[in-house]
Amino acid sequence: MLYAYWFRKDLRVNDNKALSEFISVVRNRFNKKKDKIIFFYIKGKNSFSYYGEKRIKFLYECLNDLYNTLKKFGFDLEIYSGSSGDVIKNLCENSDEISLYANKQYEPYNIKRDKLIYEIIKQKGTFNLFNDTVLSEPGSILKDDKSPYIVYTPFKKKFLNLLNINSFEEYNSDLNQIREFSKYQYKSVYIEKINILSENFNLKNNLNFKGGRKEGFKLLNHFLNTRVFDYHLLRDFPSINGTSLISPHLHFGTISVRECFNLALKQTKNKKALKGVQTWISELIWREFYYQIAFHFPYIINGAFIKRYDNIEWENDKIKFDRWCNGLTGYPIVDAGMRQLVKEGWMHNRVRMITAMFLTKDLLIDWRWGEKFFAEHLIDLDFANNNGGWQWSASTGCDSQPYFRIFNPYLQSVKFDPDGVYIKKYVPELKNLDGKNIHKPDLELIKSEKYPTPIIDHFKMKEIAILKFKSVSN
Template sequence: MEFNNSIVWFRRELRFVDNAALDKACLCSKTIVPVFIFDTKILSTLVDKQDKRVYFIFESLKEMEEELKTYGKSLVVRIGDPTVEIPKLAQEFKADCVFTSNDYENYSIQRDYKVKTKLKDLNIQFISVKDQVIFEGTEVVKQNNLPYVVYTPYKNEWLKKAHENDFNCYSFDFKKFINKENIHTVPFSWKLTEVGFSPATLWLATGRKGALEKIKQFISKINDYSENRDYFSNNDTSNLSVHLRFGTISIREAFRFAFQYKSKGAEIWINELIWREFYKMILSEFPHVESMPFKKDLKDIPWENNEEFFEKWTKGQTGFPIVDAAMRHLNETGWMHNRLRMIVASFLTKDLLIDYRKGEQYFAEKLLDYDLSSNNGGWQWSASTGCDAQPYFRVFNPESQSLKFDPEGKFIRKLCPELSHLDNKNIHTPYKVTWNLFSHHKNSGDLSYPKPIVEHDQQRLKAIAMFKKS
């Protein structure tokens, strides 16, 4: 089938290279119109008008626009409801088809259904293709054709099923893009204020250039990744989660990169990429996880939900240095190391006895690499309500985690300067220091640090008892 004019709707794939929807459109279209919609339904829910994610998207789109300009082309950018804007643009450009990539969140599925229905009424086709993952939905299933609900057997089957063709790079042709002079529509100003937001401070470079820079930096770290990944003060992770989230690199590209290395570190990183696929499959096949526990029998856990505790957790004022340092880092940068995510999530649910959904929502507001499926999967794993072979009595000990993965307290000192004068042992447990000597120490200035808001060992027992009742 061949189309005269096709729209390629960019969403979670802010790149031209290795883009499945763009490849398919190029194969069967004479002319392509590249489109991005700033979705006001999503933007209206963002309270912070310096949202780091919006700024990352904006800067990445600018890079795409600059690349197109070198070929005499341009992006068509609109601000509004995609269910209105896409059909309108399809008519405006006399498009025969709209191409895009599959999305697995409930909102996205409903949005795409509305767009498809409206386009059908206009006799315009809507084609959505797999791009975010190697395997989606029921492509990896058990022998009885039911989806996996535990990661390890899913991973084993995933690896068994994977073939080198699944990681091939998709192609495209800039010559097929509509020429800029043929775009007779109100041009986008390329001012973030037009979207209703202001520039933010980011800790990493945006766009495809930023993604390639991170891959280059990871080359020297990947082989030792298995030994070093959990030591958050060194930051020996790939830092590619943001780029995978917004598609400035493709998931196929990430796997192709990893397959070059025959080391334990590369194997572990590949396993983590498969975790990402596992959680997307869970979201797709068990959509109830968006609002309730995967394990439905745990929907009535009697969470205590102490609001004062929750507020102190969000601000990094719990009296547990590793938790507080992690939360302060999240608030400042919009990013958190994976080991720290597990520590603070376990602390909120198992120490403070607060519903995981409150933490999940807070991360959704703050994380630059926020992805619903991974965020939900991680929180439910920590809260023992999700897909996990381990029972509910797994409770992270903040002190031992801190001693093991930040032994010299480097990360804590950086984020909790009021603790910087303590030695490598006491910095993990400042409440064991004589308080008068601590709070009036010359290096702490006017700063003070709170005493622990709970007693870990007691709360651990309460958490276990709480789950037993459920």
Template sequence: MKKELSICWLRRDLRLDDNAALYHALKSPYPVLLLFIFDKNILQKLDDKSDARVTFIYQTLQELEKQLQKKGSAILIKYGTPEEAWTEVLAAQNVKSVFTNHDYEPYAKERDDALAEFLSSEGILFKTCKDQVIFEKDEVVKPDGKPYTVFTPYFRTWQKKLDSFYSKSYPVEKYIQNLYQTAAYPFPTLADMGFELSDRKFPSKHFETKLAAYEERRDFPADDATSRIGLHLRFGTISIRKAVQTAIDQHAEKWLSELAWRDFYMMILWHFPHIADHSFKPAYDNIKWRNNEQEFKAWCEGKTGYPIVDAGMHQLNETGYMHNRVRMIVGSFLTKHLLIDWRWGEAYFAEKLLDYEMASNIGGWQWACGCGNDAAPYFRVFNPELQAKKFDPKNEYIYRWAPEYKNEKHIQPIVEHAFARDRILKVFKEALNQ
């Protein structure tokens, strides 16, 4: 007779501590087995077989396995589509309930709705929990119950609602003895899944000492003044509650607002799923993009002739990271100087960024383009040279990532700023007046 158990399905929450779904699973009447699925539907879309994010997930799971073995338990890892994986799990185990954390992206919502229906037909409880944000869905709305689409009033309400309850961690350790006791399961190798180990360096989880510098110097890309925890929030190796509580404890108001931006964009994607591939403001879908493939290639390779743009693209291509101020500059440049569809840039970032999150990335790209909710107005066109003078006055960032600009004979600009600005204003006006 197979032992009755609960499953805690990990996805974007790769940690044992302060994990909402794991906490609720451990409090259920059955011992808890952890499950992770390397989802073929997602992995097959990755062109780079040494994609560093796959290595990061894999190495994190190895660490979790070590922690679990010390507690007499293990993590079950499957490789396949969710349908295939769950069919195998339910055939092998006597599952009474499944716990997992909410995911707000369109594919994830479809996947979870389908699983909920399937488990219900099998008489298995399916419970999902809020974990990767402080506030979600309809938790922070306008007095009339409609979602905010402008960040500043959203943040005011977000802050008013925030108290110690929302940033309090889940005491998983208190119930950890309820883990399912089992020997280790076979661990698939990266090669089994068609991937190879990346040698990319991953940022540290320890951000606490960075927050004072962040408040003062976050806009200067040459400085080590950002927390670099985007990757850890993306895959849940750090709890959002811990991040928020640390910001409160250190009075890091600006950093706290950046965490709230993340909640805001997740909420926007939930309420307005069309933004996954359309502009938030429909009129902007009328823009006649030039979409010149040679110019897009030059942008991707950091060969635009604009030093700060090229430095940003080199940093992204070499490290999987780009400083946030520079993300705004390169995003504005692609959409407004080159008149290339924001979706092209968003897709390139999705391929390259270690900390890629759909909601924030789409939000950032639509902001830079001017087509999003609460976006920079379309007639605000960043001048890359002025941005560089203001935020990299000694060219430290530029020379670090685009050393070719130390020489006088550098690349000619791909387009002249004043010409590009006049062109974009004309094209955007025509689209918006249709």
């Protein structure tokens, strides 16, 4: 028997559901005379063409950290390059029997892939999947009529009622329990492997995110002991470091969602932190909500959640799109956001909403173009959250912003970056403007500062956008 553990979006050995099950099975059943064990990760070959280099760098840091952790218990981490189907086929072909363990993934394309893996494996063994990524496994929280929730607030209410949260059981995945079997590791010589240490990244050292469990845990702990106190007050201001910054870690699973909830719940005992923690927990529940949406409505992968909005005639002007991508729209808050994204692989949530709304409602460009551009640049790219955020902003999603409530980018800027601190950081051409002028520089100033004139007139475009939505609404 080959006991195989497949790390996917759970790049940690602590509090890991599938790993705890794997350890328990290996501990009880491993036969030193004939069994082998392996831990592996598969990196799809085309990942670089779609996902940004910054994200891959972060991933490699996580893998490196995981590699070193496994080493402490005597185990290797094999990092394969190729399609999952080919890798698993190879493992099956080279073993009499296989018992494969992993945590479930809920993205429509991953569900499809896992069905294929089941088919490949079924003659040779078992593919054992567990829920680890979210607290509420998609399908476990349903309306009374057994249909999925499509509105956030009642979902949240049921989530809090059902789980009756005090604390969540964390899983014992201590590798010491199976350390003695590290002498019996399986090595594949037939599959292409990646040496993550030899990979070179042509990136300037200006990234704010570092992969790995220690980093993720440090961020989480620090946030919950400091910034969470004012989270409800400051989370919308992009110039203030007011949020946790844990999204890339939650995505790759260097920290578990249970750890996030449990540490947050502990802080609710501190009265001064209560409001901030409650607001933060609500954000984690948005993640749970979007995961179950992606699971129940897989067509959102390339279509609007509200299907009639697939009929909107987007203008899809490529020149305007390029200006948006490059932060040259002449709307300072939008340009600051887009430049932050491209430079750092990150954008503050408030500005994600502003830039996404601007692309769809002011430039009339299909939200899928924006979703893809974010996917190419975000370190924390997460299908369910990205799609959810885009469809919310485009008003095509479930429980999204109504199409007639279009953000005014100037007012958003005045409200959430009143002194232009965020704008000045990413749009240095405007650094000499005062707080009044920076949100909407006048034309003379634009000329002297070499900053583009506004790409469109927001008020005109707002009317056109509303008409476009209205025309497909009946």
